[in-house]
Amino acid sequence: MANIQQVAQKAGVSVATVSRVLNNATSVSPATKRRVETAIKDLNYEPSMLGRNLRNSESRLLLVLLPSISNPFYTEIINGIQNTAIANNYNILLCETDSNPERENIYFNMVKNKLADGIISMDPTVNMQKLNELAENHPVILCSEYEEGGCIPYVTIDSEQAAYQAVKHLIKLGHEKIALINSDEKFLYARHRREGYERALKEFHLPIHSEWIYHSKQLDFQDGVQAIRRLLQLEEKPTAVFAVSDTLAIGALKGMNVKGLQVPHDMAIVGFDNISFSNMTNPTLTTIEQPMHKMGVIAANMLMSSIKGEQVESIILDHELIIRESTMG
């Protein structure tokens, strides 16, 4: 790869002039400009981002942290982020942490080292202490999962209210024994969704059975299968299930299929997220839709504002209950 020196030499000008041509500075005569451009083409020259970043302290690269790309929930958010970033001449790099703190650290360092201009974290397992430290001096935005009372701006939905609506929907259908397939309550969203679940039950004077609350370590399909297997072993079985993610719900639905249960007749189920799969299952899945694309767009805009040094406010977006076959008796 040729460098700016060689271009300058070939064009018979100084490196400064080449730099000016590269950056569209005005004060270059048309003739010189043409000579430089020819040299650039001839040498197949492309400016080094490394040198440029080192000088400018700007990379126009954004990092997106997520625990795992296997959950389709993230897909649509990422599209939103990506579209917005590209439109503003930024690029994004997806960083899968696998909930591994060491890996996380490498990505944090990329920001500290000016290899990236900012970071959007969608990783609920993120080390909040480290992230807060990073956020003191660098642009950071939280998307979906956030820290209550924390300093980092976030975009999310009202999980408590959404869960409340989902469960209320089941109650209105006549269900009184409603199970919750939750994830680990170390996550804020899991605590919120449980609160919404309990609020709905309480409002209708239904008892809260702790054995009807299952905590899943992960959010894979197989975890949903496992969850429903457990719930169906109970003495007093639930007649409906609310799962805090579509992946869990789809696994649970499969588990019901396998047991020969008719959904929703024998058992109803509601998921959460509205991932594209949820409309492909048989029966299709009732779920809470999160405005994923919009969340991505907003997160990206927030981050870019933050990079510009502007103050940004956290936002809570609207969700929506999507009623499909899994609750349509």
Next chain:
Amino acid sequence: MANIQQVAQKAGVSVATVSRVLNNATSVSPATKRRVETAIKDLNYEPSMLGRNLRNSESRLLLVLLPSISNPFYTEIINGIQNTAIANNYNILLCETDSNPERENIYFNMVKNKLADGIISMDPTVNMQKLNELAENHPVILCSEYEEGGCIPYVTIDSEQAAYQAVKHLIKLGHEKIALINSDEKFLYARHRREGYERALKEFHLPIHSEWIYHSKQLDFQDGVQAIRRLLQLEEKPTAVFAVSDTLAIGALKGMNVKGLQVPHDMAIVGFDNISFSNMTNPTLTTIEQPMHKMGVIAANMLMSSIKGEQVESIILDHELIIRESTMG
């Protein structure tokens, strides 16, 4: 962020000595080393990757190009790549191109500019000419999709043989009217899978109906739904379907459900990839399993070898037919 200068000053040594401590060079006295380490801690110093890369021409970052993260097929491959990379002290950055050449170009530039050490492309829409150019001077590996007779090393499976087996399986079950839901035949894998499909039909003296071959623009679920809708409008309807991706197959399956068709009784279906969702459908999906994790591991190893300057050979891995309910009468 403190820099190496400040650390040197604080420790009362030169920057060279700090650098030596950082890089575990031997010739530093224990006492000096301790002083430097204290200064590093005190200042919370972390070396700048930018400065380091500029100097070393090494980033220990690998780029992974993919058209879209929404296809779960890529997920497992990425895990394989990631695990292997991490184990060798490399990190990976996921680059979604959305089949957009401009975006592609930015990532190519990252490699040219030493911001990344090499690239694994899983993008069938990649601009092969540009990629070949890049590969002349930089480590590049193709994964899954490749170029026949090209210069870039690849890891893939035998798509023709896999398709042949899938279709033969349907024929052995007694099907004589077998449709193919293919993707765009500008992709090599699509051409190969069609060839395998045709070879099986020919071997059993079954006619090739061009109207039973559907070409889908994309690989989303909805495209599968659309495909089967078309095939069911035909005068002479097929009794079985082979789809070149699980996402298409799952969409098609959904389309059959909607039409009230019993699978596999009324219509059998075979997919391709064995994504995790293919075991969650009702009925579960017969499919060709690609060794995705292994492909990722091998691709990463090939790339790292290539970075070391070693010669690497292309590899074709084994696939396997996974028989599930969608073809079990």
Next chain:
DNA sequence: ATGAAAGCGCTAACAT
């Protein structure tokens, strides 16, 4: 064992 200094590729302030 340690330091001084060059240089990786680039941009921008200053000079002409």
Next chain:
DNA sequence: ATGTTAGCGCTTTCAT
């Protein structure tokens, strides 16, 4: 309009 030069943070050769 164009050139000269310092310096971004680091590593490494060459001195000492």
